[in-house]
Amino acid sequence: MENELSRLVDALPGLVWTARLDGKIDFLNQRWREYTGLSVEEILGADEEYGRGWQAAIHPEDLPGLLERWRSILASREPGEMEARLRRFDGEYRWFLFRACPLADPSALVVKWCGISTDIEDRRRAEEPLHAPWWLRSSERERHFRSIGDSIPALGALMTPAGEIELVNRQVVEYLGATLEELKGQAIGESFHPDDRPDVIARWREAVEAGQPYDFESRLRRADGVYRWFHTRGFPLRDTEGRIVLWYLLHADIDDQKRAEALLAGEKRLLEMVAGGHSMSGILEALCHFVESTASGCYCSVVLVDPSGTHLEHGAAPSLPASFITSIIGRPVNVDSGPCAMASYLNEQVIAADLTSETRWAEYAWCPMALAHGLQACWSTPISSTAGKVLGAFALYYDEPRTPTSLEQSLIEQFTHIASIAVERAQSDASLKRSEAFLAEAQHLSSIGSYLWRAATDEITWSEETYRIFELDQTAPVTWERISTRVHPEDLPAFKKQVERCRRDGGNVEFEFRLQMPNRSVKYVRLVSHSSRDESGQLEYTGTIQDMTERRLSEEALGKVRSELAHMARVTSLGALTASIAHEVSQPLSGIITNASTCLRMLAADPPNVDGARETARRTIRDGNRASDVITRLRALFSRKNATTESVDLNEATREVITLLLRELQRSRAILRAELADDLPPVTGDRVQLQQVILNLLLNASDAMSGVDDRPRELVIRTEIDESDRVRLTVQDAGVGFEPQSADKLFEPFYTTKGGGMGIGLSVSRSIIESHHGRLWAAPNDGPGATFSFSIPRRPENIKRARSLGATWTPAVMDAQHVMRNP
């Protein structure tokens, strides 16, 4: 029976089994064994594993669920069903329905379980809902994956959440050069670049943990050992309950893109170095390193043409032996001394693809030298400036014969261009630095600082020396507030007025003021400024600030001596005048006195010689008149002296006088402002005489302010064209002024309002101006002080040369007489 039953059971068209009450399998029929390809021993398991060996044939994913279900059936002691994939002898899993029934003894006590397993693969496949994703349709998963995966231009893989490879497409197998089985046997991340591996794994774990798509760039090793950059994206694939069952990974080859990006980044970095003012050698070295890392296997060098254009200079060659470079440096720029010299000389690329067979540069034995350093190929490309001047050569060396590919040619072109920018920039920087240093040195030596002021924005730029003069910190921007803290409080109102005037009117200015430092020390500075308009029409001032302190201090130390000297100079010039006046006047005076003496003696005689006395008295009167005539004659003589006619630029003449007078004005603390009209036409006349007038007016103005202490001693000299098209010069002071009724008296000879004055200046000045067909007059100011002006006709367009001295100057003498006689 036992055997018959066994045969019967084995023959049943199903997989039949029995189990003990505790669930352990104690029998499996022959079909079961045949189907799974397992032996009885394997199925039942040995010793403590007894009854569990069959589990090896169950799909691992399905086993936990199956066992759980089995336990609940056991507990229920009721018939039950379970589903799981069972592995066929050939490794293929197919779905089976496991049905179990309790076997009871006559007392209805369960003593055993028996079960039958039926292949339901076909049914299940039919049952799988069509809308279910392909990855859940296990039967179709691989077919589906391959139909998509093999046709996409990327490496594709399916991975379990545990990181095990389940499926890969054809491209993976081809790229990595390993079969799916080999890949499955590899450690996780093994195909990645060692440098990328830790990140790859960490990112993968993060993604799995968070269930978020994975997105990462990394290098994958190709079958030939070359690493290429890939952009990997991983998408989680979920079951109907939302659990992640698989990850679909796509690796897109981005190596070319990456390379281009790296090139661009390198280029950008190098250009940033250029812009950032790095040293040229630093930039060129970085460039060489970058080229070497981009085009692997090459050695890179840059040589420069020296300023004379005749020899090669060192640029950069970080990876070439020093002995090689030193033997190149200093070679003449010609076609014979080597490829770089030749490229520089011809301004053409020189390719030496194989130095072993190269015949050029033999004269200088260049090839043997290069070969001795292990170099077998050299490609040298000239570096040219934007203006086309050859600056040097950029060379790539290889230790094997080699011809540049088009890709390499474009790289060379790119880097030669960057090198030219770097070299050109460095050279212009160097010359700029030289001239800056020169300027700074010059500014420091002369104590002259410069500045730029944009009136609209109040943006002020100072030179180093200007900061030094103001003793202000260079790191903070210059503002009017900061400047005001340095301007001497007494000069501040005038300074502010001046700044406002500049802001409003533009024009050129020149004035002096004092600075007061925090330690109360005082500096004297002189400001000269020129206004212009920038591209957008905004007012701009450029100018200089000169520290006059040292000069001023030594001047003040000499102040007394100088004022005495100035006085003596005046006395000397007046002395010359009085000597000649004295001589001419002494003659008639002598007659007067002699006649008067004779007259007295004749009257004292006994009897008195009245007729003789009358005659001598008459002669006395006549001699008196003669003395007066002599003075008139003198004046005429004075006017005629040095009389020349020429075209005179009154502005220039004025500037010369100002130059002569500056120290005198400084000494008397007068603040001179010159407002000279830009387009002043020339006048005809005697330059020196006109300058005497200007000098006289300025000295008078300065003297008139010598006692002024309650206001700035402002002195303005102005030139302009007046309403009747004559050239007018005005000198305005803030001095003691004069009474309006005495305006005409001012010009009388010997009339003076000054304690130490001779009173002859203004009358002489007026006669000079009148001899120029002009007019000199004075007017009291609205405020304190007086204004003296003269105006003379502008030079006629076509002055006749024939109109010589005599004709021109006769009226001058007449005018002078008029002045003298008619005070």
Place this chain on the structure above:
Amino acid sequence: MVIRSLVSVVDDDESVRESLPDLLRELGFAAQAFSSAEEFLASDCLCQTRCLILDIAMPGMSGPDLQRELTLRRKAIPIVFITAHRDETVRPRLLEQGAVECLFKPFSDTALREALDAAFRPS
């Protein structure tokens, strides 16, 4: 009739030529005026002149020129120079060269008188 000593005046300035002879006559001398050195040298008075009042700066021959000329001609006439140029350095030089006096114009009658006294004082 007292024979008055002749004093000649040489000066280019007319007022001197007009006024000085009158004063000299009042002082008791005979007087003649000449407008230049050349005129004086050409005149008959050269030999009778006992004293010469001579301007320094004149057009043509100057005072000192005339003095040298007279020395050359061995005419020892005492000379009183007069000048409108008040140059103190001139006077000692002229005195050194034999002038009796040098008067700066304008000069007083007293100063003239003293100079003439000196000129006529027997040496």
